Amino acid sequence: MNRAALLLTAALIASLSGCNDPAFDENSQVGPNPALPDPKAFLLPPINVSNGIGWKDNQLPTVAPGLAIKALAINLAHPRFLYTLPNGDILVVQAKGPPPEPIKRPKDPITSIIKGKASSYPGGTKSASRITLIRDANGDGVPELVTTLVDKLKSPFGVAWIDNTLYVANTDGVVTFPYALGSTTEIKQPGKLLTPLPAGVIDHHWTKSLVLSPDGQRLYATVGSNSNIIENGWDAEINRASVLEIDRASGRWRLFATGLRNPNSPVFYPGTNDLYVVVNERDELGAHLVPDYMTRVQDGGFYGWPYSYYGQHEDPRIAPPDRRPDLVAKAIKPDYALGSHVAALGLAFSTSPLFPQYKGGAFIGEHGSWDRYSPSGYKVSFVPFVNGRPSGMKQDVVTGFRDADHGKSRGRPVGVAFDRFGALLLADDVGNRVWRVTPAGWTAAAPSASPAAKPTMAAR
């Protein structure tokens, strides 16, 4: 009997400390037809978080051959999303997460402590919910102006500008601010609510992205699920895991697409009405399940969550009375798998004249994994497109965010965008920086001051 207890203890310790993912061809989970191993049920799911350490002065991320990288701004407050205004001013959305969820299980406080250490570095600028405006009118990579444009927002993520109006997707709703380009360095009046978005006491995937339709009439807002896999109950998931279509004039909205677990950075493919989005898939089914993806979002489309993934692969964690074979049957298989747990949050299509080698393709900000032992993501990658559809292998563009020797992260990429000159910008929410990628040796040829740009503050 005591031997049985001993064996059991040994088995328990072995199962808890086995810290290697099974050997796996990561490339088999990139592209339109990812390999999908069988789902696993763990005593303890694979966990490997890279606690933040920040960047030292001389450290830079690694870029693909022929490229150069430089920090455009440092000491930001958890920068997540980037948006270039028509006059060239760059908006950096920074966000402090919503208050912690109520504790429902003993697991909850433990996981939040573990993951929290990977979202900042000791001594770094504290996160704050604000939008900072960066002006680099001559394109030399040194801003003439860095100013807090809007402060005291509510965990914002998405932003869009049209008709002298700034739209900000707070976690609980889209708000508007009257704003003429270059008119002010600080918007003081509070925002006006256009459309409330699902938030509430539990606000698990809280980032709400925003994009304007090509005709400028509608906004598309992404709403992540309120759990990994319904562990907060079905009532918490109303109108979540979806893309909402919002009428810009009236604020009326409808569900545009559903079953997208945590969609972020919706973007229309340039010159088309095809709405693409990157989606974070579910955790705790295995180190190699389920791959995150990029997909074109169809009007009325259902993409599986929570019932199934990649089409008709049912999730065993849905209780039998809750299963919906009818919805599983119509679940759309996403277009392009990006790899398991890479945490794709940023998406931008390149029309930049600076990068002919990347023309028409997608740059993707991969925040990096926690639910596997061998980390994935922690980089900016590129997916080539042919005729407006993803085609070909994903490539690394910016890496070196993770200090593999020490298992720490210097930074973690989130939002990606292009500035007026075509340089690639990326938000680094652990390093608290905005990085700017250009061709090596490139300098802005004809520095043209934007018409409204009248620097009023010294560059930081």
Place this chain on the structure above:
Amino acid sequence: MAEEVAERRVEDRRPEEGRSSLPSTAKSGASALHRFLGGFPTAFFTLALITDYEYLQTANLMWQYFSIWLIVAALITGGLAVLAGVVDWATGPRGRRGFGWHFGLTILALLLGLLNAFVHSRDGWTAVVPEGTLLSLVVVILLYVGGFIGAILDRRPAVARTTSDAEYVA
């Protein structure tokens, strides 16, 4: 401190008996704590089995939350009961039969209970079905059998601990 409290309880219960005839305070204190705490893990694990069953029946997440908290409560109180039990055994008289079985089954139950805490920390249906409920059932059976053996054999000591104890038991 707990021993003192337990001693006073013993005194309250048997005011007519002389203090000098009692077993040592350490022994009776640990013994009392052992008996007192021992009930908690058994009750908590039993309730967890019931709430698992309710979750199976209803798929209502409330029952799943109940189960994991009950299992954690059972592990904490069970761990304390084992500590008290070990002191009880170390300071008590030699030759008490059944202690090995009681100890072994209890430890096995708590280890399986710990395993079950991890299983119950999964997300969704597989937190409870099938391993979770199965473990809950096995743990309860082990604890009941181990507890019963402990209780029965402890009441028939091979060697009477003291005269007064023997009288009290009789």
